[in-house]
Amino acid sequence: xxxxxxxxxxxxxxxxxxxxxxxxxxxxxxxxxxxxxxxxxxxxxxxxxxxxxxxxxxxxxxxxxxxxxxxxxxxxxxxxxxxxxxxxxxxxxxxxxxxxxxxxxxxxxxxxxxxxxxxxxxxxxxxxxxxxxxxxxxxxxxxxxxxxxxxxxxxxxxxxxxxxxxxxxxxxxxxxxxxxxxxxxxxxxxxxxxxxxxxxxxxxxxxxxxxxxxxxxxxxxxxxxxxxxxxxxxxxxxxxxxxxxxxxxxxxxxxxxxxxxxxxxxxxxxxxxxxxxxxxxxxxxxxxxx
Amino acid sequence: xxxxxxxxxxxxxxxxxxxxxxxxxxxxxxxxxxxxxxxxxxxxxxxxxxxxxxxxxxxxxxxxxxxxxxxxxxxxxxxxxxxxxxxxxxxxxxxxxxxxxxxxxxxxxxxxxxxxxxxxxxxxxxxxxxxxxxxxxxxxxxxxxxxxxxxxxxxxxxxxxxxxxxxxxxxxxxxxxxxxxxxxxxxxxxxxxxxxxxxxxxxxxxxxxxxxxxxxxxxxxxxxxxxxxxxxxxxxxxxxxxxxxxxxxxxxxxxxxxxxxxxxxxxxxxxxxx
Numbered sequence: 256x257x258x259x260x261x262x263x264x265x266x267x268x269x270x271x272x273x274x275x276x277x278x279x280x281x282x283x284x285x286x287x288x289x290x291x292x293x294x295x296x297x298x299x300x301x302x303x304x305x306x307x308x309x310x311x312x313x314x315x316x317x318x319x320x321x322x323x324x325x326x327x328x329x330x331x332x333x334x335x336x337x338x339x340x341x342x343x344x345x346x347x348x349x350x351x352x353x354x355x356x357x358x359x360x361x362x363x364x365x366x367x368x369x370x371x372x373x374x375x376x377x378x379x380x381x382x383x384x385x386x387x388x389x390x391x392x393x394x395x396x397x398x399x400x401x402x403x404x405x406x407x408x409x410x411x412x413x414x415x416x417x418x419x420x421x422x423x424x425x426x427x428x429x430x431x432x433x434x435x436x437x438x439x440x441x442x443x444x445x446x447x448x449x450x451x452x453x454x455x456x457x458x459x460x461x462x463x464x465x466x467x468x469x470x471x472x473x474x475x476x477x478x479x480x481x482x483x484x485x486x487x488x489x490x491x492x493x494x495x496x497x498x499x500x501x502x503x504x505x506x507x508x509x510x511x512x513x514x515x516x517x518x519x520x521x522x523x524x525x526x527x528x529x530x531x532x533x534x535x536x537x538x539x540x541x542x543x544x545x
Numbered sequence: 546x547x548x549x550x551x552x553x554x555x556x557x558x559x560x561x562x563x564x565x566x567x568x569x570x571x572x573x574x575x576x577x578x579x580x581x582x583x584x585x586x587x588x589x590x591x592x593x594x595x596x597x598x599x600x601x602x603x604x605x606x607x608x609x610x611x612x613x614x615x616x617x618x619x620x621x622x623x624x625x626x627x628x629x630x631x632x633x634x635x636x637x638x639x640x641x642x643x644x645x646x647x648x649x650x651x652x653x654x655x656x657x658x659x660x661x662x663x664x665x666x667x668x669x670x671x672x673x674x675x676x677x678x679x680x681x682x683x684x685x686x687x688x689x690x691x692x693x694x695x696x697x698x699x700x701x702x703x704x705x706x707x708x709x710x711x712x713x714x715x716x717x718x719x720x721x722x723x724x725x726x727x728x729x730x731x732x733x734x735x736x737x738x739x740x741x742x743x744x745x746x747x748x749x750x751x752x753x754x755x756x757x758x759x760x761x762x763x764x765x766x767x768x769x770x771x772x773x774x775x776x777x778x779x780x781x782x783x784x785x786x787x788x789x790x791x792x793x794x795x796x797x798x799x800x801x802x803x804x805x806x807x808x809x810x811x812x813x814x815x816x817x818x819x
Contacts, residue, residue: 258627261809310767313771315767315770315771334662337775341773344770344771344773345773347805348771348772349765349771351767351768353761353764355716355761356761356764356765356768357764357765357768358712359708359709359712359765359768359769360708360712361708361711361712362680363785365660365783365784368782368783369772369774370772370773371781372780372781372782372783373772373773373774373775373780374773375779375780375781376781377781378781378785379779381783382783385783401715402712403712403715403716403719414768415566417772418771418772421773527783
């Protein structure tokens, strides 16, 4: 975790009205670094600019100000050629919210092949990439199924496989679990963790679920088009008041610790973002009492 | 989940099902030509025999094939009546003084016309709609028509549109049901009233359906861009269609059928078309 993969400085973006006159600023100067191999969660309530930020990273939207460097490629201040755009998008993949709206083909394996087909990957590498990608998300037995017969979580895993098959360095998950049921969400989160740990892919997970954010190495909290705070989950969830002030909550386990401390219970330690860490904290406190 | 079967595809394991879809498109065309080559009773008999062989080879149940003929019964009846009454010939069958004159040639013409239409429908059905999925058909057409790219016909783009349309039919069907239920829950009534009232009741379904379809289209466009889609140029394919021996054999067989039919035309048993 040494090299900065994504470097943004004073990044701005405004949506324009249809007549092009009025501007609605969505990002007002975002400066962050995301490092190679990192698992970052971006938190924020609706309209905080977190999805806009994600769409700038692979130039689905073009920033209106600031600098953005991705994988050593300067993206701002000039017109990108088509080749540069393709290069960027094969390196920075994106998984969207609605699994139905990102699957193109009527057979699972053909959908997974869509990305590498576009890149012109020749046979037999193409076949191998597709099979590996489907195996990586644990869907090998579904390779010849029709996507519309799968569950939401399975569809989303296929969408992820479609991105993996392009062999990206970084994958952005734009609220990819928001439309899934708890089981589907777990499937997708397990897959994300696996990609980050075993494949060394840089992961940016944009979400408004606190429990999901707690799994990340680092959390970036956005509010009103700006970065409000960043830090490890423990550091971020320690600032409960600030989070509540911008319409966010801390995970239930962290809330419990905060509540106990407010009532004067002495709890030593900083691990509050996962239930396991909280249990440890409480056990230690209980032992100290007896 | 609904099972969505478009068209009349009949899933089965048969020789015809296993053929390359491109072969089937070509065979359907050859077969149409064959039906028009027939002129004599003997060659028509051969044609009918060939269609029976195809039915057996394709393992499609007879009732499905008969059902496919139902919608064209009217056309068959109409054209054969016209043939019976309008054809002039030499062998008058009705008494001289009748106003309506029916000639033997008219009856033969009608019979041949009926056979020709029925074989045409059944034959193309066996090669295309019954044994080939729409998606395979799209692939086949894209590849068969790819020479047209040289004269700037956007073959790939049309095939892509077709694929996406097929992909989204089940999704939009599900969505329509959801919207209908939502409107029913709000007291909408789709089943009673005049035709006009019922048509009007569909508006609250169509409007949200269109809005959502457009939203889906925008999402899909972004997702495709993220997956480096930039048209058909420089694209490779995961599943490349390949002609196998059986494809060549079938094409040879149908061409041989055509030649046989032409030869049988000179056989003067029964009636021969002029």
